[in-house]
Amino acid sequence: MAPIAASRQQFDEIPTVVGIFSAFGLVFSVSLFAWICCQRKSSKSNKTPPYKFVHVLKGVDIYPENLNSKKKFGADEKSEAKNKSTMPKNSLHLDLEKRDLNGNFPKTTPKIQSSPDLENLSPKHFVERKKDSVSPDSLKSITSLSSEDKQDKLGTLFFSLEYNFEKKAFVVNIKEARGLPAMDEQSMTSDPYIKMTILPEKKHKVKTRVLRKTLDPAFDETFTFYGIPYTQIQDLTLHFMILSFDRFSRDDVIGEVLIPLAGIELSEGRLLMDREIIKRNVRKSSGRGELLISLCYQSTTNTLTVVVLKARHLPKSDVSGLSDPYVKVNLYHAKKRISKKKTHVKKCTPNAVFNELFVFDIPCEGLDDISIEFLVLDSDRGSRNEVIGRLTLGSSAEGTGGEHWKEICEYPRRQIAKWHMLCDG
Template identity: 95%
Template sequence: MAPIAASHQQFDEIPTVVGIFSAFGLVFSVSLFAWICCQRKSSKSNKTPPYKFVHVLKGVDIYPENLNSKKKFGVDDKSEAKSKSAMPKNSLHLDLENRDLNGNFPKTTSKMQSSPDPENSSSKHFSEKKKDSVSPDSLKSTTSLSSEEKQDKLGTLFLSLEYNFEKKAFVVSIKEARGLPAMDEQSMTSDPYIKMTILPEKKHKVKTRVLRKTLDPAFDETFTFYGIPYSQIQDLTLHFMILSFDRFSRDDVIGEVLIPLAGTELSEGRMLMDREIIKRNVRKSSGRGELLISLCYQSTTNTLTVVVLKARHLPKSDVSGLSDPYVKVNLYHVKKRISKKKTHVKKCTPNAVFNELFVFDIPCEGLDDISIEFLVLDSDRGSRNEVIGRLTLGSSAEGTGGEHWKEICEYPRRQIAKWHMLCDG
């Protein structure tokens, strides 16, 4: 029985020994893992970054050094002094800590260096003296003049004219436009396209494609008009309307160009020309007819009642003789169309009676930012409907349109009717 008891005591001591060895192993593995992590972190901190930050200060680009450079960020003052002394004198160096509040660098007077070419050095000094002699008042005047000129100028249109005697065709090539104003205030660009009409008959109407986000569009489009005899060209006038496409509202009119062809000789070949774009001259034409409109503003319900009553003395169409007029009514809020209506078509009459009422909900208090556009169109199933005349009523409208709008604002809940002359559409 004695040997059996001794063996039981030996087996009882084994778990304690295993626990001691496992604790020592655990401590050793944790300490080894911590040491490896510390070594990796120290090796990462000692590594050199691949390049420095790129600064852009008032048009001066400070490019980073070569990627193979051995210079580190953590160098001491001695190494910096050595690198400064080793730099060539002509190299660009900007001390970012010595800038003023506006981000400008102080002017430093550098000593004259001996140059091999005395003529170049004298010309440089002469130009520097000229720059220093310019007064700030003169600079202000030149900048103001340039800004005013930029506001007045609407760009230049480049085109070419040609007559093909074999095909008896008149050829107009719209090349490009330069220096157009930005009609989109957010992106400071435009989406220009051009409408061209041959006056006075207005039979030939074409337009170019829309070019996106450019102030110098290159159209390079050629239009050929057949059936125009060469003897008739002297009596024609080319009308170019430059517009900017707007997806959400009416297209913005940039300007127009009128080119009378009287005195032009196309027998010698192609003629290149360029014309300045001018503001659109919105002239009231007696030949466009008149429109009778009644308006009433309800301040309590914030609604505007528009009644299209009559149209008279509308011009005749070119082909069928009498036009088939109808009126399209567009409501604008700060140059953005928010609603549109249209009347029924009246067949073959220059004096149409509509008597149709439309009610518009005004999205703001008052009529200061509201305007209404009336388009009198000629209905044509075979082609696009042609605009006979146009009328705009609003606070910024001129003539009877502005007077009518002022009356409905001063006398709400009163129906006021007036005749208005239609403008050329």
């Protein structure tokens, strides 16, 4: 009996030993986890965060101009105090955190004032060179224009150009616009913003935020384009489109500014420039181009087969001379749209080949109350797409549209193709 009692006593001591080791293991694990968290927190506090992005383009990163190697987010209090004393009031560095996802300011509206860079320029910021800039006398003459002259003028755009040889980047600062016309007749104001494109390739498209209810917007936004060699600058052209935002319809085009960079030297520092805003140069051609359409009406299945084949001689929709056309097809029954389709976008061509087929189900017997509309549009990533031309086919259509519709009604199950002239959108 003695050996049995001794073994039982040994087994009773095992849970006590396991509990002691478990307690030591738990304390060690908690201590290790707390130590790791403290190390990570200290490393994050000592590490300088990267730059904040202002815009991110396709293949192009755009940083704020006011951020350099010494002005990074997360700096100490002394450096921040020095930076705040030297930076302008409406600097882009101070306004980033107030923006929403669209780049707008939800609550506060910027003061209507001229850009401080135009009035108080110092050699600390950059080496200034003025080309066609506005003198104080000319500014007085602008403000003292008569009402008739103001109606004819569309305002003045102020901007600066610079090339950063260290980063191999082209820098454009859109400062402000003055004397814009009122596009809203009720409030006699505008909601302006600027869309900028680098021509001729149209790869780089940016736009500023919308400033509400002002005719003298101070944007002061800087866009930096990386990957553009200095030797290529002379071949580029800057296109500024000044628009007024409209919540309920297409944005109103105020005017445009076209700046060829040939002959402009940026090797000596930043170049301050201003240009008069002119009316948009849309070429008024005798025709809007032609569209080749093939139609086939299947009376047995009551379907209409539409093939968008080609487009040719499309007019230019912007100053680059090249459009990115696509075709939108709308099917109407008794003047009510019941179906819509669209083709793919063809890049940079006035003569596009689509070869895309669409099949529409007809809700009634016959094609008497059916009509089909073709809209040729220019795809624009930066703003709303512009209508290049329009074509309507139906029983009430005139010209080739009515003849083509009559033929497919008389000869069902036959694919009939015809060229049609596009009319203004």
